[in-house]
Amino acid sequence: MKCKIPRFMVTLTSLKGFNIHKENHRYREEQWVEIKTFELSYLCGTKDALKSAFYHENSNDRFNEWEFAETLLKSDGYLPKLCVIALDEENVVGYNVLTKAKIGSFPGQALGPLGVRKEYQNAGIGSALVKECIKRAEESGSSWIALLGGNYYSRFGFESGNYYGITVSENAFDNEHLQILFLDQSVKGRVSGRLVYCDAFYDADGNLL
Numbered sequence: 001m002k003c004k005i006p007r008f009m010v011t012l013t014s015l016k017g018f019n020i021h022k023e024n025h026r027y028r029e030e031q032w033v034e035i036k037t038f039e040l041s042y043l044c045g046t047k048d049a050l051k052s053a054f055y056h057e058n059s060n061d062r063f064n065e066w067e068f069a070e071t072l073l074k075s076d077g078y079l080p081k082l083c084v085i086a087l088d089e090e091n092v093v094g095y096n097v098l099t100k101a102k103i104g105s106f107p108g109q110a111l112g113p114l115g116v117r118k119e120y121q122n123a124g125i126g127s128a129l130v131k132e133c134i135k136r137a138e139e140s141g142s143s144w145i146a147l148l149g150g151n152y153y154s155r156f157g158f159e160s161g162n163y164y165g166i167t168v169s170e171n172a173f174d175n176e177h178l179q180i181l182f183l184d185q186s187v188k189g190r191v192s193g194r195l196v197y198c199d200a201f202y203d204a205d206g207n208l209l
């Protein structure tokens with residue numbers, strides 16, 4: 001799958017940190033960003049892109065998204081076809097992954113981490129990565145995708161898990177950010193209880209990382 005991003009935006013944002021209005025897109029030269037399945041040869045580029053997306057002054061070594069992407073590769077929850085990257089030529093500029101998860105007895109997938117290299121943000125790459133994973137999950141027969149995140153995800157049809165009695169921990173903040181997208185409408189209302197990620201998402205005491 002390929003999606004177009006405005007070259008002008010990439011050049012200007014990377015050089016000067018500008019935020020350019022979308023109405024001006026039509027004046028820009030366009031370039032292609034390719035969405036494809038992650039391969040090991042892209043690991044360094046992927047970690048670099050995730051670091052660009054997630055790094056902040058309080059980032060730590062105990063848990064960070066760029067090292068976690070590598071940890072997931074060895075996890076039993078890893079689903080190779082549901083791990084995708086965005087490439088600008090051969091440079092990784094975005095990453096998204098779905099891993100095995102359960103809510104009660106219902107298997108499904110958990111989304112994340114999702115990240116787009118800073119200077120490529122707001123050009124549609126995050127949306128393309130999410131939509132590609134949703135499409136692949138649907139094709140694989142998945143019933144639902146859940147995640148912990150902000151209001152970015154409502155545009156893809158994600159709803160609050162609270163409404164369906166879905167929780168992820170004892171932590172109210174985590175539960176407030178729990179969102180779910182039903183791919184199989186017949187399980188809506190029946191999927192309820194605790195969202196359990198694959199083992200890689202928990203520390204030795206069983207707490208979410």
Ligand SMILES: CC(C)(COP(=O)(O)OP(=O)(O)OC[C@H]1O[C@@H](n2cnc3c(N)ncnc32)[C@H](O)[C@@H]1OP(=O)(O)O)[C@@H](O)C(=O)NCCC(=O)NCCS
Nearest residue numbers: 053054114115116121122123124125126127149150151152
């Ligand atoms: C969140 C992220 C993946 C979005 O990717 P992107 O390629 O920049 O997003 P898109 O271009 O597809 O979408 C841009 C739109 O999303 C909105 N958006 C971007 N980040 C958002 C956020 N954190 N919360 C809510 N809306 C957000 C933009 O305002 C823009 O809105 P508009 O379409 O109304 O103008 C990217 O900004 C990123 O990597 N952020 C840092 C890491 C992160 O927060 N990951 C998600 C963890 S839950």
